[in-house]
Amino acid sequence: MPINELRALSTFARAVELGSIRRAAQAQGVTPQAASQAIAQLEQHLGVRLLHRTTRRLALTEEGQHFLERTRPALATLERALFTTRETKDEIAGPLRIVGPRSSFSALLMPLLDEFCRCHPDIQPDVQLDDGLGDWVRDRVDVGFRIGRSPEEGVVGRQLMPMQLLVCASPDYLARHGVPRTPDDLMRHRCSVFRHPSTGRTVPWFFRSQGDGDLREMPAAFVTNDSELELHAALSGQVVAQVASFAAAAALRAGRLVPLLLEHACEPFGLHVYYGHRSALPRRVRAFVDLAVERLQDNPAWRLEPAELAALHQAGCPSAGGGHRA
Numbered sequence: 001m002p003i004n005e006l007r008a009l010s011t012f013a014r015a016v017e018l019g020s021i022r023r024a025a026q027a028q029g030v031t032p033q034a035a036s037q038a039i040a041q042l043e044q045h046l047g048v049r050l051l052h053r054t055t056r057r058l059a060l061t062e063e064g065q066h067f068l069e070r071t072r073p074a075l076a077t078l079e080r081a082l083f084t085t086r087e088t089k090d091e092i093a094g095p096l097r098i099v100g101p102r103s104s105f106s107a108l109l110m111p112l113l114d115e116f117c118r119c120h121p122d123i124q125p126d127v128q129l130d131d132g133l134g135d136w137v138r139d140r141v142d143v144g145f146r147i148g149r150s151p152e153e154g155v156v157g158r159q160l161m162p163m164q165l166l167v168c169a170s171p172d173y174l175a176r177h178g179v180p181r182t183p184d185d186l187m188r189h190r191c192s193v194f195r196h197p198s199t200g201r202t203v204p205w206f207f208r209s210q211g212d213g214d215l216r217e218m219p220a221a222f223v224t225n226d227s228e229l230e231l232h233a234a235l236s237g238q239v240v241a242q243v244a245s246f247a248a249a250a251a252l253r254a255g256r257l258v259p260l261l262l263e264h265a266c267e268p269f270g271l272h273v274y275y276g277h278r279s280a281l282p283r284r285v286r287a288f289v290d291l292a293v294e295r296l297q298d299n300p301a302w303r304l305e306p307a308e309l310a311a312l313h314q315a316g317c318p319s320a321g322g323g324h325r326a
Contacts, residue, residue: 005045006078007028007038008042008045009042010028010075011024011025011030011035011039012038012042012050012051013071013075014028015051015058016051016058016060016068019057019058021035021036021039021053021058022035039051046063046067048061048064049061049064050063050064050067051064091283091284092122092123092283092287093120093122093123094124094284095124095125096124096125096126096142096143096284096285096288097126097128097140097141097142097143098113098125098126098127098128098141098142098145098288099127099128099129099130099141099144099145100127100128100129100144100145100146101129101145101147102129102197102226103147103227103244104227104231104243104244104247105129105145106129106228107246107247108296108302109127109129109145111295112291112292112296113125113127115291116287116288120284120287130198142275142276142284142288143275143288145160145273145292146271146272147163147269147270148270155276157273157274158272158273159270159271159272160270160271160272160273160292160297160298161270161271161296161297161299161303162267162270162271163244163245163267163269164245164265164267164303164304165242165243165244165265165266166242166243166245166248166265167186167205167240167241167259167261167264168234168240168241168242168243168248168258168259168260169234169237169239169241169257169260170234170235170256170257171256171316173234173237173238173239173240174317174318176237179260179318180260181261182261182264183207183214183216183261183264186205186218186219186240187219189221189240190221190238190239190240191218191219191220192220192222192224192230192233192238192240192241192242193218193220193222194223194224194225194227195223195225196225197225202217202220202223204217206242206268207266208263208264208265208266213266213268214264221238221239222238222239227244227247228247230243231243231247231248231251234248235251235256240260245302245303245304246271246302249301249303252304252309252312253312255312255315255316257316258312258317259312259313259316262306262309262310262313265309273292273293273296275289
């Protein structure tokens with residue numbers, strides 16, 4: 001139903017309720033001329049006269065009485081729905097639909113959700129982690145996280161942090177196989193390769209070479225479509241892996257992994273949060289986005305500065321060994 005017909009119906013019902021088109025106009029914040037015109041247009045659209053009007057009073061016609069009886073329940077339901085929607089949009093409660101990458105993202109998302117739900121226990125998170133793009137409109141997504149730019153139009157995005165890609169191995173692996181000093185040395189090492197779940201293709205490793213990005217297909221000693229399994233393979237000493245800093249930060253700081261080839265590390269992507277238009281956000285969505293920005297944007301817990309990486313590299317590398325296997 002066009003919005004002008006809905007307004008005309010409401011004006012008609014209010015005029016009957018208040019006994020005056022002028023009073024109905026005042027109640028709806030319009031001029032008496034606009035209210036009278038709306039009712040006249042409704043009558044013209046229906047092809048019947050709904051009201052007998054004089055300068056002092058108005059009365060329903062027979063057709064107007066039947067029409068009012070049929071439309072009044074629907075108008076009351078609509079008014080309740082409008083009132084409820086206006087009230088609930090300011091509540092931090094109800095379902096919160098979140099999408100994000102499956103790869104290594106749960107370590108960032110779960111502490112965020114835990115804090116948010118403790119503060120707002122009536123929130124019902126509905127989380128879908130998927131490395132595919134998906135359709136945010138069809139899936140009625142409230143908040144989306146993505147590594148890289150969003151393909152969706154009409155969404156607002158904010159970068160939370162650059163995504164550092166770090167080559168890492170365990171101290172045990174380095175003691176057994178030696179320390180790679182250049183990307184070429186990796187050809188003689190056991191490398192882990194990530195297979196993208198959506199495309200089925202293996203993902204090349206990213207390096208910085210003279211200020212530019214350098215993509216390399218690595219020899220695969222271990223292939224998986226699960227980034228957490230890839231991280232565990234590196235932790236167990238099976239492989240060298242290139243992983244996101246926010247997934248490996250805790251293991252690096254604990255000395256369970258050692259960062260390698262630091263002069264070739266790069267930040268090819270950023271982690272972003274996306275949401276709908278700022279002016280129409282429900283309060284629960286705005287509150288969650290604000291918390292995500294506050295907790296994640298350039299948070300040093302998930303990002304390692306060059307000096308810290310250099311110290312971790314020096315502390316974790318064995319004193320002997322080169323780019324060859326032991």
